[in-house]
Amino acid sequence: MHYVMVPEVFYQVQPLLFYQRKNEMFNLLKDVDSNEFWEGAKQNKLFIQKSTKSKKYFFYSRSFSGVEADEPFEWVESTGKGTIYSFTISHIPGGSEYYINKTPYVIGVILLEEGVRLMSNIVDCDHSSVEIGKKVKVVFKRLNNEIVLPCFTIV
Numbered sequence: 001m002h003y004v005m006v007p008e009v010f011y012q013v014q015p016l017l018f019y020q021r022k023n024e025m026f027n028l029l030k031d032v033d034s035n036e037f038w039e040g041a042k043q044n045k046l047f048i049q050k051s052t053k054s055k056k057y058f059f060y061s062r063s064f065s066g067v068e069a070d071e072p073f074e075w076v077e078s079t080g081k082g083t084i085y086s087f088t089i090s091h092i093p094g095g096s097e098y099y100i101n102k103t104p105y106v107i108g109v110i111l112l113e114e115g116v117r118l119m120s121n122i123v124d125c126d127h128s129s130v131e132i133g134k135k136v137k138v139v140f141k142r143l144n145n146e147i148v149l150p151c152f153t154i155v
Contacts, residue, residue, distance in 0.1 A: 034061035036075045041148040044140045046078040048116055059116040080138030082112040082152070089127055106130050110152050124153045 040047035048059045052072045087108035093099040106122040108130070122130055123139065136152040143149060 037061050038147075040075070040077070041140060041150050042146075044148070046080045046138045046150050047075045048078050048112070048114060049073045050076045050114075057112075057114040057116050059112075059118050078138070079113050080150075081155075082110045082136055084122065084130065084132050084134050084136060084152075085109040085111040085117055086132060087122060087130055089130075108136075108152065110136060121149070121151045122153065123151045129154060 037047050048057055049061060050057050050073060052074055057076075058073075085108070087106055089104050089106050090099075091104045093101075093103050099105065104127060106125075106127055107119065108122040109117050109119050111117050121141075122136065123141065135155045137155050138150050139153050141149045141151050
């Protein structure tokens, strides 16, 4: 099922979609909490965090597990396998000039085998083949020397 953004709504959210300058989005990706994630992506590895106490995985990258403030965690490599939890096909380029000539593109929420969900692009497939529940695996798209994006493709 696809949802269409009517023009009245588009013009309300358009300033949010196009507020960033060229490549600004990608300059903001790294911070203290996510550095390991982005360094791993440069090596074509998908890293997520895992509590060393409860053994639960979590994602988005953060400086504490979210269960207990002092609960220790470690970075571990994900299998990179998962299923499509939800998705949308964007016909409006947003965020950065990187997306200007990429429309339409698929944005998906991926449920990894480890049990965490992350949002990413679903690439290298026919958009009509994208369905909730389909198996996917991570692939890495190099934007430049500093930025490698983990994306997913259907298996």
